[in-house]
Amino acid sequence: MRINRYMTHAVVVALAMAMSGYTAVDRSLFPDFHAAAVTAAAADESSAVGDVSLGRDSVIIKPLSVPTSALASRAPIVHVVVDGDTLESIGRQFKLPWRDVVWSNPGLRMPLKVGRPLELPPVPGVVVVVRKGDTATSLAAAYGVDVSTVLGFNRIRGPQLMPGTVLVIPVDPAQGPNLSTGVPADPVDPGQLLCPIAGAKIIQQFGPTSFAIEPSFGGYLHFHTGIDLLAGYGTSIVASAGGRVTAAGPADYFGIRVEVTDSFGLVEVYAHMSQVAVAVGQEVQQGATVGSVGSTGLSIGAHLHFQLEVGRVPTAPGPLIGC
Numbered sequence: 001m002r003i004n005r006y007m008t009h010a011v012v013v014a015l016a017m018a019m020s021g022y023t024a025v026d027r028s029l030f031p032d033f034h035a036a037a038v039t040a041a042a043a044d045e046s047s048a049v050g051d052v053s054l055g056r057d058s059v060i061i062k063p064l065s066v067p068t069s070a071l072a073s074r075a076p077i078v079h080v081v082v083d084g085d086t087l088e089s090i091g092r093q094f095k096l097p098w099r100d101v102v103w104s105n106p107g108l109r110m111p112l113k114v115g116r117p118l119e120l121p122p123v124p125g126v127v128v129v130v131r132k133g134d135t136a137t138s139l140a141a142a143y144g145v146d147v148s149t150v151l152g153f154n155r156i157r158g159p160q161l162m163p164g165t166v167l168v169i170p171v172d173p174a175q176g177p178n179l180s181t182g183v184p185a186d187p188v189d190p191g192q193l194l195c196p197i198a199g200a201k202i203i204q205q206f207g208p209t210s211f212a213i214e215p216s217f218g219g220y221l222h223f224h225t226g227i228d229l230l231a232g233y234g235t236s237i238v239a240s241a242g243g244r245v246t247a248a249g250p251a252d253y254f255g256i257r258v259e260v261t262d263s264f265g266l267v268e269v270y271a272h273m274s275q276v277a278v279a280v281g282q283e284v285q286q287g288a289t290v291g292s293v294g295s296t297g298l299s300i301g302a303h304l305h306f307q308l309e310v311g312r313v314p315t316a317p318g319p320l321i322g323c
């Protein structure tokens, strides 16, 4: 199932930090975080844990946190979606990157449905339900963390885990994953997505629209599934976040497009291009040119349609630096 493939992937690539009880979630409290990096190790690209296959960008181990005082509670928080909730607003409310909300609730669909309970980690991280066959060791391997991270945060004593047990894997919100090359994939921190065309004007936002050319989505007759940036024919388009090129070339509605999938499983689509500058399989860094503005596909003039997908579901890009 497509949705779950992406969700699982995103969870698998979560990177964790050790935490014998850290309380702060604000990166500013960890000024030396990066400098304190100690180990980096690669997960075996072909290994599988349970039914979770570790893919090409499963490499993640990153630095450890600075333990301070004990958390009040380490249990997941259940938040029931209320009218007006978005991933972003829930993230703000609970001081979590919105991706943590997605990671912790596999199969989540946008727009959020009022009344749906969501599992949220008490610290930036991921809520994981233990499946049959999972052990502390296999989960540690799957998440690229030391087994003591899994055991410690969740106060588990032995290696045996009961299926159905809910665990929290802490993830530093300021950290990005590494590609298998060891290079940081991107700073795909929400809020650190680059404008694909610096200085370009946004001429159509994400959301319901009266513009009849747009397809129906999420119960709306016409819904704009990305944002449109105005730019002249041939203008260079750069990667908003780094990752691997997972599609390049003609597609129906999008025309000539490039799709970049980052190590969190987020997919960025750059549509209506005149030409592409990258090939499938290629790794691109944030800011690298991926193609040129055009008007191919369902387009009525030169512009870039930039779309962000989470689990194959279009979602509102957060703030873009430079738009």
Ligand SMILES: [Zn+2]
Binding pocket: 204, 224, 226, 227, 228, 304, 305, 306
């Ligand atoms: Zn568009």
